[in-house]
Amino acid sequence: MIARRFPIKFLAALCGVLALAFPTLAADGTPAKQLFGRKKLPSAMPAEVHGFYSKGCFSGGIAIATDGPYWQAMRLSRNRRWGHPQLIATIDKLSRDAAEKDGWPGLLVGDLSQPRGGPMLTGHASHQIGLDADIWLTPMPNRRFSAQERESTSAISVLKAKSVVVDPAVWTDAHGRLIMRAASYPEVQRVLVHPGIKKRLCETYKGDRSNLNKIRPYYGHHYHMHIRLRCPDGSASCRAQNAVPASAGCGKELDWWFDVALKPKKPAKKPKKTAKPKKPKKPKHILLSDLPTACAVVLNSAGPATETEVTFQAVSGARTAFAPVKPVRSPFSLPALVPVPKPRPFVQ
Ligand SMILES: [Zn+2]
Known part of the structure; x- marks a missing residue:
């Protein structure tokens, strides 16, 4: 009998040691959002994507610096400014192109x-x-936000209040150019925006319209656009999303949003008195075992040795409109190792 040879106390201690040695054993039943939400730094492994946009993980992530010449990262306390290196490079490129060619002064970077x-x-x-980025549809102001302002400042909706159409008092041609610029990059597979924005682009965009098919109408997304990259090279276990249709999507497909999806619902009939109240459904949490098996390795691997290894700084160029300031350090509970950008050399 095992119990005779190995007293219960000994077995319990053994389980404890095993759980420490193999944290995934202890993780059974714990929602994956808690396991991943606790991690403050990326895994120090080569950059690789595992799984799908809504069920997966990635290794070798890097952070976008809190401040670049043409961007400012928002909501620093969330610690969501991490991405696959290709995503960070794309944001840098977009920020520069938009400022230099599209009249958009800089990006306010939301959740990655x-x-x-x-x-x-x-x-x-x-x-x-690590392939999705929310970019605010609010232009960067001509100054650096404080860490507190990055928590409390709200993005501005481009829609008229309580409507599904763009507000001409907020919307500018530069909004359109910024969105179409993002869609023009081959690595960007789709850009999600509110149907009202798509309609505006369909009706008024004067530039190259060949990437209008990448502009995908969706609920919400009138405060920010959502940029999604295709699976990058070197990520065999990244599950690709369906290709976008070849047509611009300005016809019937767009009409459906206004005629059906966004139509105000008719008020529901009075419920019968005999109807029993429905039991609230228990939310189903994604578990670590629901994710690709490589995600357990990503979750439990060591972090980077130094902070500079994992922070992206813009390579060259800087705004001359405002003086360089000390990069913002988040006042929230980030560990000392979380990358904070070094002051960049300022180009006059
Ligand atoms: Zn998003």
């Missing part, structure tokens, strides 16, 4: 991913594999 991706404690269903 957690350091190792995975499900998030709050908010998005996607953003799990």
Whole structure:
């Protein structure tokens, strides 16, 4: 009998040691969002994406610096400014192109991913594999926000209040150029925006319209656009999303949003008195075992040795409109190792 040879106390201690040695054993039943949400730094492994945008993780992530010449990262306390290196490079490129060619002064960068991706404690269903980025549809101001302002400042909706159409008092041609610029990059597979924005682009965009098919109408997304990259090279276990249709999507497909999806619902008939109240459904959490098996390795691998290894700084160029300031350090509970950008050399 095992119990005779190995007293229960000994077995319990053994289980404890095993759980420490193999944290995934202890993780059974714990929602994956808690396991990934706790990680403050990426895994120090080569950059690789595992799984799908709404069910996966990634290794070798890097953070976008809190400040670049043409961007400012927002909501620093969320620690969601991590992505696959290709996503960070794309944001840098977009910020520069938009400022130099499109009349958009700089990007306010919203949520990217957690350091190792995975499900998030709050908010998005996607953003799990380091290939999604929310870019505010509010132009960057001509000054640096404080850390506190980055928490409290709200993005501005481009829609008229309580409507599904763009507000001409907010919308500018530069909004359109910024969105179409993002869609023009071959690595960007789709850009999600509110149907009202898509309609505006369909009706008024004067530039190259060949990428209008990448502009995908969706609920919400009138405060920010959501940029999604295709699976990058070197990520065999990244699950690709369906290709976007070849047509611009300005006809019937767009009409459906206004005629059906966004139509105000008729008030529901009075419920019968005999109807029993429905039991609230238990939310189903994604578990680590639901994710690709490589995600357990990503979750439990060591972090980077130094902070500079994992922070992206813009390579060259700087705005001359305002003086360089000290990069903002988040006042929230980030560990000392979380990358904070070094002051950049200022180009006059
Ligand atoms: Zn998003």
